[in-house]
Amino acid sequence: MRVLIVSANFIKMPYPVYPLGAGIIAEIARRNGHEVRLLDLLSAGGFGGYKPEKLFEVITEFRPDCVGLSLRNLESTDSSNFEQHWSLDLVKRMVADIRAKTNAPQVIGGAGFSLMPETILKHTGADYGLAGEGEEIWPAFLDALAAKAPTPGLWAKSRPVAHQASAYDLELVKSYAQQxxxxxxxxxxxxxxxxxYCSYPLLDGCLIRLRPVEEVLDDLRRLASVVERPHIAFADSVFNDPAGHWRTLLAAMASASDLKLSWTAFFQPANFEKEDWRLMKSTGVSGLEFGTDGSNDVALGGLNKPFGFGLVTSIQNQCLANDISTAHYIIFGGPYETPVTVEEGVKNVNSLKGCVAFITTGLSIYPNTPLAELALREGLIDSFDDLLKPVYYFSADLDPDLLDCRLHKAFDTRRDRLYPTSEALERTEVLRRMGYRGIMWDTLIGGASRGRQRTADG
Ligand code: B12
Incomplete structure (x- = not known):
């Protein structure tokens, strides 16, 4: 069959993200004997907005037998700007645009889709939905389609796969790196x-499944073969797993003398050992991003975080002492927050030395999470179907407008405390267009990006 994979992600903050999932899905179809075209609508449209003519051109020329839509993001997860990034009406329009040009069945998948597959399938009008990881269910679906069209609708959610595929479209990698x-x-x-609040255990399961270190190194080498000293973002839910597998990978990277790259990842502010700082630096760390989330112990307890703010402060001090740039992502307004805890949180966040803080308010509610159950109990939503458009959870003890005023007052004068985050991210978008690469936020605290030369490919 001729299979067209369409990546439908137009969010460009904090930077345009290479479509990892869509790339894998395309490669799996190819390995299963199909003729495949990967259309990344963002890069095809010059990193602007949705241009249907790009879709029409490919459909007319390629004449697909099946169209797979990869839906990564639903929204921005920032209550101050989520509406502008909400994607489901656009995806609905895309499904209709495709249907106007071809009768090929349309199947939708991806992380965003998997958060509420039934509701999204109904809203967008695609023929089939495949929730969860694609490695096993996707080729099985294509076989079924090639044999005889299966009954339209949602396929059962796939179980976590034993072996995850890897695939990069190197031309596409280059165009994303240039952005x-x-x-x-x-x-x-x-x-x-x-x-x-978190959807990760629902998407990826609760057990850690490792990729063989050699496979990861192969990926890194492949990327380094097309982009000079590539900037890598390790796309794990939490990079520093408690069992310490991340150290094994970094040690292997340290031994691979041919590998020249810089990297960042999301970290839990916990589980560090004395030697970790040296290991990270020797492998080219550009900065650590901490999913700190809570600004005080009550908020951290309400989010069910396994650490307190004392540990956050102590780890931040160790990063500073070891000259490693850091950013903390902080959310105000979650369960059990009150005006008193907000005051404590403002003090705590401002007391963290030598780091950037990205600050947002309210928690985006995803179906089947403990937060969604709480929102049902508190009468904020009547059913999970209410979550098609993002709904944000705020503690009933807080007035979101007053919280907003308080946070502006607390952080407006500090360039390393970003509230709201969108303005700063738009500024980095401009810098990226000028050719700057990498994490960028470290320029706010005198990190390595400051004064970095524009790249030759920029
Ligand atoms: C790493 C990560 C990031 C990194 C990305 C680094 C990088 N350069 O790649 C950073 C921190 C930059 C980031 C940013 C954002 N992210 Co993010 N991110 C993730 C994370 C943890 C992993 C994504 C990933 O690469 N997975 C690996 C690939 C291989 O998996 P995959 O894309 O899901 O693809 C598989 C399946 O979905 C499926 N599949 C995919 N497409 C298709 C298509 C078909 C037809 C089929 C059948 C199957 C299928 O098969 C694939 C292989 O199994 C996920 C959460 C998670 N655990 O999934 C969130 C997640 C994808 N992010 C999310 C969001 C919202 C964002 C942001 C908008 C804001 C934010 N607050 O983080 C920005 C947007 C960035 C952008 N420009 O698009 C949401 C998206 C859903 C939603 N709520 O809207 C997720 C799900 C987390 C969440 N909050 O629920 N993110």
């Missing part, structure tokens, strides 16, 4: 934590 983006490399799947 200043960091290329994602996944080293494991699964998340062992149970943060109340």
């Amino acid at each position: 200043g983006g960091l290329v994602g490399v996944q080293t494991k799947r699964g998340c062992e934590y149970n943060c109340v």
Whole structure:
């Protein structure tokens, strides 16, 4: 069959993200004997908005027998700007645009889709939905389609796969790198934590599944063969897993003398050992991003985080002492927050030395999370179908407008405390267009990006 894979992600913050999932899905179809075309609508449209003519051109020329839509993001997860990034009406329009040009069945998948597959399938009008990881269910679906059209609708959610595929379209990698983006490399799947709002355990399961270190190194080498000293973002839910597999990978990277790259990843502010700082620096770390989330112990407890703010402060001090740039992502307004805890949180966040803080308010509610159950109990939503458009959870003890005023007052005068985050991210978009690459936020605290030369390919 001729299979067209369409990546439908237009979010460009914090930078345009290479379509890792869509690339894998395309490669799997290819390995299963199909003729495949990968259309990344963002890069095809010159990194602007949706241009249907790009879709029409490819459909007319390629005449697909099946169209797979990869839906990564639903929204921005930032209550201050989520509406502008909400994608489901656009995807609905795309499904209709495709149907106007071809009768080929349309199947939709991806992380965003998998968060509420039934509701999204109904809203967009695609023929089939495949929730979860694609490695096993996708080729099985294509076989079924080639044999005889299966009954339209949602296929059962796939179970976590034993072996995850890897695939990069190197031309596409180059075009994303030229936009200043960091290329994602996944080293494991699964998340062992149970943060109340988080969708990761639902998407990837609770058990850690490692990719063989050699496979990850091969990916890194492949990327380094087309982009000089690539900027890598390890795309794991939490990079520093408690069992310490991340150290094994970094040690292997340190021994691979041919590998020249810089990297960042999302970290839990916990589970560090004395030698970790040296290991990270020797492998080209550009900065650590901490999913700190809570600004005080009550908020951290309400989010079910397994650490307190004392540990956050102590780890931040160690990063500073070891000259490693850091950013903390902080959310105000979650369960159990009150005006009193907000005051404590403002003090705590402002007391962290030598780091950037990205600050947002309210928690995006995803179906089947403990937060969604709480929102049902508190009468904020009547059913999970209400979540088609993003709904944000705020503690009933807080007035979101007053919280907003308080946070502006607390952080407006500090360039390293970003509230709201969108303005700063738009500024980095301009810098990226000028040819700057990498994490960029470290320029706010005098990190390595400051004064960095524009790249030759920029
Ligand atoms: C790493 C990551 C990031 C990194 C990316 C680094 C990089 N350069 O790649 C950073 C921190 C930059 C980031 C940013 C954002 N992210 Co993010 N991110 C993730 C994370 C943890 C992993 C994504 C990943 O690469 N997975 C690996 C690939 C291989 O998996 P995959 O894309 O899911 O593809 C598989 C399946 O979905 C499926 N599949 C995919 N496409 C298709 C198509 C078909 C037809 C089929 C059948 C199957 C299928 O098969 C694939 C292989 O198994 C996920 C959460 C998670 N655990 O999935 C969130 C996630 C994807 N991000 C999310 C969001 C919202 C964002 C942001 C908008 C904001 C934010 N607050 O983080 C930005 C947007 C960036 C952009 N420009 O698009 C959401 C998206 C859903 C939603 N709520 O809207 C997720 C799901 C987390 C969440 N909050 O629920 N992100």
